[in-house]
Amino acid sequence: MTRLAGRIVTPSGVFPGEITVSGGSIASLDLAGDAGDDIIVPGFVDLHCHGGGGHTFTTGDAAAARGAAAFHLGHGTTTMLASLVSSPFELMRDATLAYRALVEDDVIAGIHFEGPYLSHARCGAQNPAFLRDPAPGELTELVKIGEGTVRMMTVAPELPGALDAITFLREHGVLAAVGHTDATYAQTHAGVAAGATVGTHLFNGMRPPHHREPGPVIGLLSSIAAVELIADNIHLHPGMLAFAAGSAGPDRSILVTDAMDATGMPDGRYELGGQEVVVADRVARLVRDGSIAGSTLTMDVALRNAVAAGLSLTDAVTMASTTPARLLGLDDRGAIAPGLRADLVVLDADLNLRRVMKAGTWIA
Numbered sequence: 001m002t003r004l005a006g007r008i009v010t011p012s013g014v015f016p017g018e019i020t021v022s023g024g025s026i027a028s029l030d031l032a033g034d035a036g037d038d039i040i041v042p043g044f045v046d047l048h049c050h051g052g053g054g055h056t057f058t059t060g061d062a063a064a065a066r067g068a069a070a071f072h073l074g075h076g077t078t079t080m081l082a083s084l085v086s087s088p089f090e091l092m093r094d095a096t097l098a099y100r101a102l103v104e105d106d107v108i109a110g111i112h113f114e115g116p117y118l119s120h121a122r123c124g125a126q127n128p129a130f131l132r133d134p135a136p137g138e139l140t141e142l143v144k145i146g147e148g149t150v151r152m153m154t155v156a157p158e159l160p161g162a163l164d165a166i167t168f169l170r171e172h173g174v175l176a177a178v179g180h181t182d183a184t185y186a187q188t189h190a191g192v193a194a195g196a197t198v199g200t201h202l203f204n205g206m207r208p209p210h211h212r213e214p215g216p217v218i219g220l221l222s223s224i225a226a227v228e229l230i231a232d233n234i235h236l237h238p239g240m241l242a243f244a245a246g247s248a249g250p251d252r253s254i255l256v257t258d259a260m261d262a263t264g265m266p267d268g269r270y271e272l273g274g275q276e277v278v279v280a281d282r283v284a285r286l287v288r289d290g291s292i293a294g295s296t297l298t299m300d301v302a303l304r305n306a307v308a309a310g311l312s313l314t315d316a317v318t319m320a321s322t323t324p325a326r327l328l329g330l331d332d333r334g335a336i337a338p339g340l341r342a343d344l345v346v347l348d349a350d351l352n353l354r355r356v357m358k359a360g361t362w363i364a
Helices: 062-073 089-104 136-146 162-171 185-194 215-221 238-248 299-308 313-327
Strands: 002-010 013-022 025-030 039-042 044-046 077-084 110-114 150-155 175-178 226-230 253-256 268-272 275-280 283-286 344-347 353-358
Touching: 002 313, 002 344, 013 313, 039 313, 044 299, 044 313, 062 077, 062 089, 077 089, 089 110, 089 136, 136 150, 136 162, 150 162, 162 175, 162 185, 175 185, 185 215, 215 238, 226 238, 226 313, 238 253, 238 299, 253 299, 253 313, 268 283, 299 313
Parallel strands: 002 039, 044 077, 077 110, 110 150, 150 175, 226 253
Antiparallel strands: 002 013, 013 025, 039 344, 268 275, 275 283, 344 353
């Protein structure tokens, strides 16, 4: 039996109180009294992460993936998807097979394939050599061999065969995300109608909004889809983060890191999807053309930046934990309530991370 006291962030607000943990779950929640200055939030759920701590998810190597997940767990991410970038099908297949055991061991919650069915015009840091139109045979094989490991895929809805691919993903329990797209407003809405429920890093890798052609940004914000927001103050200005979150609301906004292996590491040269990346002063860019190449963000910093941008702590926690957990269908986590899994993050009064608990066990 473990007890934690502090200001507890629940779906309905922030209250002083005490949490009792037993057997990996939250046994009770007593919201009363003066419990000190610590702030307790649910474990973060990151749907979009390529690596960290010098380890990458993008090569399909299980040992490297364990290292990346462990690094982000140390920053409060208790549930995450391992994101790959656009790759040859052989790598996608091998990664799906290799990461099945990590899902079974609760190291990761599944795979997010960011590509390869993306727009050449909006490829960003994706390797253009690997971009292609959706291939039904590839999708069928990945879903079959993954046995639930494949949880999300980013698709540009304007590509030939994309709407059928999105419908296939939806029908097989895989989140379809709209991203790296040059789609029009109408094409974006068609993608959502076909079954897309997420927008991959809103604004980034997308046709920019125009008052005569709103494009995918306004198309997604005006739809039922949730939108990813990279709160590193590099991908998005804090004002734009606050605007997007205010437009979509916390139940349709998701904080993600889009972190790469350089996260938590010194400045220098790294690699992403077969392309050289240089990191300087926290910013990762492709050597070939200077495109932003992922981030060096962790979820604890994303939460802090979101609050600094003007979001309430309750809304920021909803975006970092509750909304992404709901999208993944993980109704046993993502909030602090009796009966849920004891994934908890203890922060100080300034929202700096102090301790992390996953399934009732403190992380060293």
